[in-house]
Amino acid sequence: MKALITGATLGISIVAAAPSFAQASFDWKKHQGETINLMLNNLSWTQAIRKEFDKFTEKTGIKLRVEAFSEEQYRARLSTLMQAKSSDIDVYMTLPSREAALFEKSGWYADLGPLLKDTTSPDYAYDDFAKGPRDSGVVEGKVTSIPLNVEGPLFYWRKDLFEKCGLQKPEYLEDLPDVAAKLKACDSSIIPWAARGLRGTVGYSLGGFIYNMGGDFMTSDGKATLCLPGTIKGLQLYGDLLRNYGPPGATNHTFTQVMDLLGQGRVAMTNESSNEFPTLMRRPEREKDIVVDVLPKSRETGISKPIVINQGISISNYSSKKEAAWYFIQWATGKEVQGILADAGIAPSRTSVFSSPSFAKWAEESRPRQEWVKALLQISETGVSLYQTPTLTRTPEAREILSNVVQQIVLGQADAKAAACAVTEQVQALQP
Structure with missing residues (x-):
């Protein structure tokens, strides 16, 4: 180490x-x-x-x-x-x-x-x-x-639940829904997945999904957008996981609710802040069963590009x-x-x-501490700090738009392509 x-x-x-x-x-x-x-x-x-x-x-x-x-x-x-x-x-x-x-x-x-x-x-x-x-x-x-x-979002998962259900850690991002479905079928008392859904907070945990799926928050000529193919795939995957396998009221959750559920032992997987690791480890049972890693890369793109x-x-x-x-x-x-x-x-x-x-x-x-430090080093080497449409002074507005797109997916009001492409002009207008 x-x-x-x-x-x-x-x-x-x-x-x-x-x-x-x-x-x-x-x-x-x-x-x-x-x-x-x-x-x-x-x-x-x-x-x-x-x-x-x-x-x-x-x-x-x-x-x-x-x-x-x-x-x-x-x-x-x-x-x-x-x-x-x-x-x-x-x-x-x-x-x-x-x-x-x-x-x-x-x-x-x-x-x-x-x-x-x-x-x-x-x-x-x-x-x-x-x-x-x-x-x-x-x-x-x-x-x-x-x-x-x-700091940055890290992938926390419960090895005891995976062992109980005969599952391996998801190797690729696209494997998450299948693993979540099997966890749900194996133990209905466990929430397979939790992540941020509260307006204004989503981008932090969502960014890795978008980048790993080959997306971005701007076009090749520098225009802000959410309507790129990889971005839409990342948004759809994130929203579908919350809608199908997340906790009740997920659209009102930020890191406090997510990590509290994980700490209580009610959640099997999440992508949440490295900052919350010390709080999580205050629960002796989590020190035994939690594994800390980096969000899996995409099978389709091979990309691992976390947020730091x-x-x-x-x-x-x-x-x-x-x-x-x-x-x-x-x-x-x-x-x-x-x-x-x-x-x-x-x-x-x-x-x-x-x-x-x-x-x-x-x-x-301890094993989790070693995993935490290793994951921090990895996101520091490969991560980026942009996790919303690029803007110098209107970042909160950019995050609100991004969060609204995710909430529409989670609530079943629109699919990712319809919701994301509909706000193209709004996000472009935020650029100076």
Whole structure:
């Protein structure tokens, strides 16, 4: 396992050069007595780092006031406060692949470049971050966020159920419906398949289906579309699986419901976030029966092209405590804290931590951990970050259109070709 965890194999050009920022000396107590406000999306990273917050206050003397919300609530609350130009947020989490261009255009990000240059600890090592995640937070040359992790959808499946039903892991994407049907016939109490169906959230788990089936979100001449043959096949397969083998109410489900069902032992297969692996492994029975892998490639195309992204952390442009906020970000994304979080199952965005002996040792402690790290390396080497029609600032709208197409398939209101091709003009209109 140690041989797998190397900077050279984390296929996102980790070691590419980045600007070097650091001060010769640094006073961690400079803002002692101040309080900064954090607004966090309640993901695995948040749950893991909250246990370390007392260490930050001890190190800096800065107190933290923390709000954490479920994803839908988080985005609604963040949007409300930012549109009001509120100074009540100093630090917040961001998903660059979804919103970096939009937030920058809206003026919501503080420029971290000057802080990196003038107020950075000598041992911070900005160039230690993987190039892909690091670059995801740079918009038109402006550093808008620092990467917290590496993540993407992974294929989780129950080996005990497969063994009980005399089934092998699906070798190809096209095998999923047949396997799901056999699981359903073997044990009617089990939900064969679960995946996101909630509007605005589908693209993340759907993207691999589209790419593997030979589809894309744009034509060869760069026009946004959902009406390509491979895209239609991916949409139809994803929607049919949810309609025929998914849980009741699937069109209202995002990762929280999907992973909760998997954790309860009610689901046999899903393609869901690598971030949720630590939460899943808190259930001892799942550590015994869950296998972690990459979504199967297509038999027809031979393509395996998964989604790989990262979460980031930013400072609000309306904060009156930007320097103190930057102290928190330095601490939270530093080597020491990333090492601690790696041991809690948070895939580190720093090369030195991902390739460290301690992370390798942690992975070797269980079979699912080894599978998880191997799968992360694979999606990092072969994955892409685009999982909706390409647009600089209207990504949420693109995701709504994509989700609506999937929901029409799941609800039996239209087949994939009719639903996807009907919105061609809408998705093209989103491009600048």
